[in-house]
Amino acid sequence: MIEQYHHKLTNSFMLWFDHYLLSKGQAYTNYTGVSLEHYKDDRLDCDYLAYGSPHKQWVTDSCIDGAIVPSGITAGNTPTGEYDPSISGRSGIALDFENGRALVKTTNENYNLTADFAVKDFNLYFTN
DSSP: OOOOHHHHHHHHHHHHHHHHHHHTSOOEEEEEEEEEEEEOOTTSOTTEEEEEOSOOOBOOOTTSTTOOOOOEEEETTEEEEEOOGGGTTTTSEEEETTTTEEEEEOSOSOOOEEEEEEEESSOOOOOO
């Protein structure tokens, strides 16, 4: 499908409005040391397990002053593999910012995982 002008316009507007709400309206809340709970997700590759937070839509915009943008998760008291969006999953961790979870390449369902992150006060979704 060839991307049309209205696709570019609506996506750009949504990203701009999200940034505006977060930066000018400070529409986010920081959370630290939040326990990530394991839950089953049949859509995932069998090598990954989902560990989710109670909140969806973590802040991803690193330009927002004061917002905690997660760069990894903590297992017990030890920071574990840092997430790098350019090599997502190579360290065994993929962060799913939209769904507020970490996808961990393991078979161990009993990890004690925690994370620090900012959550949007207003969730934005694009629909047609």
